[in-house]
Amino acid sequence: MIFVENLTKSYDNIKVIDDLSLNVQGGEIFGILGRNGAGKTTFIECMVGLRKRDKGTVKIMNVLTDENQEQIKHIIGVQPQEASLFQRQTVLETLKLFSSFYSQSIDINDLMEELNLKDLEKKLVKSLSKGQKQRLLIAIAMIGDPKILILDEPTSGLDPQVRIMLWEFLKKLKNQGKTILLSTHYMDEAEELCDRVAILHDGKFAAVGTPKELIEKYTVEGKKRNLESAFIHLTGKDLRGGFD
Ligand SMILES: Nc1ncnc2c1ncn2[C@@H]1O[C@H](COP(=O)(O)OP(=O)(O)OP(=O)(O)O)[C@@H](O)[C@H]1O
Structure with a gap:
């Protein structure tokens, strides 16, 4: 694919x-x-x-x-960066704008229902919370009904x-x-x-592999058998220690 x-x-x-x-x-x-x-x-x-x-x-x-x-x-539908949104547009206006870029797009109302955006349709982008914006960005990625x-x-x-x-x-x-x-x-x-x-x-x-394969292959006896342990084993660093 x-x-x-x-x-x-x-x-x-x-x-x-x-x-x-x-x-x-x-x-x-x-x-x-x-x-x-x-x-x-x-x-x-x-x-x-x-x-x-x-x-x-x-x-x-x-x-x-x-x-x-x-x-x-x-x-393909690519989740855009937040910077590509117009802060003074509403959620609905934003989705209509992005949908206008496609000859065939999916139903905006259905998409808003799926992503719990319906109650926010009249809200301005600038007043959305991080989670609400994130859902809007995913909706935009979906709008052309992409296969990927x-x-x-x-x-x-x-x-x-x-x-x-x-x-x-x-x-x-x-x-x-x-x-x-x-x-x-x-x-x-x-x-x-x-x-x-x-x-x-x-x-x-x-x-590269299924999470199960990586856990089986890269975790060691006596340590927690999860993907985080496999990741630490492979990269040699504690994951949490490396974050902002
Ligand atoms: N335009 C750029 N010019 C110079 N360096 C860049 C540029 N974009 C990214 N980098 C550097 O390349 C490296 C990888 O950045 P990138 O944003 O791709 O990583 P990431 O895994 O997506 O990180 P994050 O999880 O923080 O978003 C970082 O060291 C970053 O500082």
């Missing part, structure tokens, strides 16, 4: 993404795991063409992304109820046959949601 080959990106001669290849299968939820600054956003943005990559090719549903941006736009959804840290900084609500929403989309690629630094989220994960560390994928 998504084929990434030899993706490389440096900033000021420092390689942040170093020759990464990846194959995401149709219908799976695939997670890119890494601590803050590991390069998750760089990887995702280079992948979808929002940032220029130094090297590498990306094919999505057999379409080369570099040469076919217009076609790709209808296949790409989400960069969709639950970062949200309270547990909203995170769980979003997990349920993403599971529902998977059951409807969508393919989802997301980045996260939450190990519990990856364990709960992702069919497979790639651990991004020092510009490379330290491991």
Whole structure:
């Protein structure tokens, strides 16, 4: 479904993404795991063409992304950055605006119902809470009814109820046959949601597999057997210690 080959990106001669290849299968939820600054956003943005990559090719549903941006736009839905929202627009106006970019879009009312945005439709973007904005950004990613959804840290900084609500929403989309690629630094989220994960560390994928495979392979006797332990084993650092 998504084929990434030899993706490389440096900033000021420092390689942040170093020759990464990846194959995401149709219908799976695939997670890119890494601590803050590991390069998750760089990887995702280079992948979808929002940032220029130094090297590498990306094919999505057999379409080369570099040469076919217009076609790709209808296949993937990318969660935009908060900065792309107009602060003085309402939730409804925002969704109508983004929906106007597509010849075919999904029903805005249904989308607002799904993401608990209906009661907020008249609220201005600038007055939304972090969780409400995050749900709006995910709604925008969904608006063209894409086959593939790409989400960069969709639950970062949200309270547990909203995170769980979003997990349920993403599971529902998977059951409807969508393919989802997301980045996260939450190990519990990856364990709960992702069919497979790639651990991004020092510009490379330290491991790729199902959470169960990584737990079996990279946790040691006597330690907790969860993804966080596997992550620490692979990256050599305590996850929590590495966060802001
Ligand atoms: N435009 C840029 N110019 C120079 N350096 C950059 C640029 N964007 C990112 N970086 C650096 O590249 C590294 C990876 O950043 P990136 O935002 O991709 O990581 P991330 O895993 O998404 O982090 P976070 O979880 O904090 O969002 C960081 O050291 C960051 O400072």
